[in-house]
Amino acid sequence: MPPKRKREGDASLAAAAEAARNVALHYSGRDQQSNAQRQLSPIYHLRCLNNWVKSSLISTYVHANDRVLDFACGKGGDLTKYRKAQVGSYVGVDIALESVRRDATERYNGGDYNFPAKFIAGDCFEVDLVKDGGLGVKSFDVISCQFAIHYSWSTEERARQSFRNVAKLLRPGGHFIGTTVDANVLVRKLRETDGLAFGNDVVEVKFNDRLKNKLFPSSLGPFGHRYQFTLKDAVTECDEWMVPKKSFVELAGEFGLELVEWRNFHDFVGGRLGGNNLNGNGNGIDDSTQQSIKAARDLWRQTAGGKLPEDSGMSDDEWEAARLYAAFAFKMCGSSQAAAAAILNRPSPGAPKTIDPQDVLVLDGAA
Numbered sequence: 001m002p003p004k005r006k007r008e009g010d011a012s013l014a015a016a017a018e019a020a021r022n023v024a025l026h027y028s029g030r031d032q033q034s035n036a037q038r039q040l041s042p043i044y045h046l047r048c049l050n051n052w053v054k055s056s057l058i059s060t061y062v063h064a065n066d067r068v069l070d071f072a073c074g075k076g077g078d079l080t081k082y083r084k085a086q087v088g089s090y091v092g093v094d095i096a097l098e099s100v101r102r103d104a105t106e107r108y109n110g111g112d113y114n115f116p117a118k119f120i121a122g123d124c125f126e127v128d129l130v131k132d133g134g135l136g137v138k139s140f141d142v143i144s145c146q147f148a149i150h151y152s153w154s155t156e157e158r159a160r161q162s163f164r165n166v167a168k169l170l171r172p173g174g175h176f177i178g179t180t181v182d183a184n185v186l187v188r189k190l191r192e193t194d195g196l197a198f199g200n201d202v203v204e205v206k207f208n209d210r211l212k213n214k215l216f217p218s219s220l221g222p223f224g225h226r227y228q229f230t231l232k233d234a235v236t237e238c239d240e241w242m243v244p245k246k247s248f249v250e251l252a253g254e255f256g257l258e259l260v261e262w263r264n265f266h267d268f269v270g271g272r273l274g275g276n277n278l279n280g281n282g283n284g285i286d287d288s289t290q291q292s293i294k295a296a297r298d299l300w301r302q303t304a305g306g307k308l309p310e311d312s313g314m315s316d317d318e319w320e321a322a323r324l325y326a327a328f329a330f331k332m333c334g335s336s337q338a339a340a341a342a343i344l345n346r347p348s349p350g351a352p353k354t355i356d357p358q359d360v361l362v363l364d365g366a367a
Contacts, residue, residue, distance in 0.1 A: 041233045043202050045304075045314035046321055052303040053179060053265060053327050054146055055081050056272055056296060061175040061329055062087060066141035067346065069093070069169060071124045071162075071178075072148030076104030083113055089349035091135065093120040097366040101357045109354050116352045123365025125152035125162045129169060132363050138171045138342060145178035147325075153241040156223045159251060167255035171342035172334020176257055182264050182326040183242040186227065190214060203321040204230040206237070222247035231321070245326070257330040265322045272296040273309060 041047065058081050062068065065088040070078060073092030082090055090113075094100045100121045108117050120133050129135050143166050152162040166176050189198045190207060191214050197206040206228045210217070216225055225242040229235060249259050263271060274293040300309050307313070 039305075043231065043233055043318060043321070045312055046202070046318040048304040048312065049265070049269070049314065049318075049322055050147070050179070050325075051081075052300050053268060053325075054078060055084075055299055055303055056268070057177045057179075057327060057329065058082065058085055058144070059295075059299060061177050062142050064088075065346070065349075067091075067139060067349070069135070069140040069143045071143065071145035071165075072151075073100070073104060073119070075099045076107040076119075078144070078146065079104075079107060079111060079113060079117075083111075083115070087115050088346070089115055090117045091120065091140075092117065093122060093124045093129065093133070095121070095123045095365055095367060097121045097362065101360045105355045105357045105360065113352055116350050117355065118361075119355065120361045120363060121366035122361075122363025124165060125158045126365045127363045128161075129165045133361065135169055137168055140169050141171060141174045141343070141346075143170050143174070143176045145176070147179050149178055149180045150240050150243050153223055153243050154226070156221065159223060163251055163255040163257070166257065167332070170257075170332045171339065172332055173336070173339025173342065174332045175260070176252075176330040176332070177328065179325055179327050180243050181229070181240060181324055183225075183244045185264065185324055186242055187216075199230070200317040200320055202232045202315075202317045203324065205324070206230075248328075252330050256333040258333060260329040260331050262326060262328045265325045265327065268327045269309075269322075273300075 058078075062082065062085040064086040066085070067089045068082055068087050068091070070082075070090065070092045073094045074096065076092060079090070092100065092104055094104070100119045104119050108119075120129075122129075122133065127133065130137055145162075149162065152158045170176060186205060189205070190196070190211070192198070196209070196211060197204060199205055208226070222244045223241070226239055227242065228237045229240045230237055245262055249262070252259065272293070273296055274289065297308060300312075301307065304312055
């Protein structure tokens with residue numbers, strides 16, 4: 001009979017894989033919305049903010065001709081951001097098979113993109129993307145994971161596999177960027193509320209009875225701290241896992257990644273726009289910072305249909321929901337000579353071409 005700890009570990013991995021499949025099926029089952037439909041959403045302005053944060057990260061860390069790997073690419077919604085960044089090539093990976101095979105390929109084929117793309121259906125937090133996905137070692141300048149890395153923290157092995165893939169695939173000096181849920185805010189809000197749930201008209205977070213004393217089991221370490229997340233017009237009671245910043249940074253460091261920035265969305269907005277909220281005006285700061293603020297505001301206008309931040313129309317509930325998220329960026333360690341050589345020796349990406357949905361590589365974990 002296998003040891004109890006081994007059996008419990010296997011059960012935990014199986015439960016994590018099942019939860020990941022459920023998330024995949026949820027997103028595959030959602031239809032793409034038109035621009036008109038998106039503007040009617042109760043979280044339209046929050047989505048604009050989320051897109052602006054992603055665009056800001058991409059404009060900062062992605063450069064012309066970069067090779068980009070997009071973890072949890074979903075329906076390919078960030079492809080236009082990478083076109084604006086003038087990337088050299090793009091690979092998107094997502095667990096949701098139909099989101100990739102049906103929606104992402106259709107978006108790419110119909111978008112007249114000037115860079116070649118490849119799509120893979122599989123769980124990038126479970127499979128080895130070099131061995132099983134056929135991706136080359138150190139073959140990417142930027143790896144992005146938007147609103148998804150928390151799905152890897154259901155178990156230590158999944159979290160380690162996510163960083164193992166990053167470490168194998170990211171060149172020296174390359175960047176790992178993304179967005180996730182801010183665990184510090186989750187814990188603070190949980191301890192401030194009377195029960196095990198908190199939220200408002202657009203968002204709700206629920207913890208289970210195991211946390212009725214508001215203390216997190218030390219036996220789990222930093223992994224496996226589950227909650228249910230509901231965002232109106234997006235997800236309903238979806239299982240997610242907390243990503244403690246300290247543990248996230250420490251684990252990244254084990255794989256050669258050093259932290260560049262980690263900011264709660266409220267701080268990210270304030271930092272980019274020169275104030276503490278959407279109305280930052282940048283008074284009393286130097287010319288270089290003023291130019292950065294102007295660029296950020298111009299980017300906001302492009303993201304939000306021509307509206308400036310102060311005219312965005314974001315509700316208090318949406319702004320409070322934004323507090324639940326954080327943006328991050330890491331840099332892969334390595335000498336400046338190795339980084340320069342990796343850029344200089346990049347192979348030609350080739351020409352863009354139409355992708356047949358049946359050409360999507362399907363790996364373990366796809367659902």
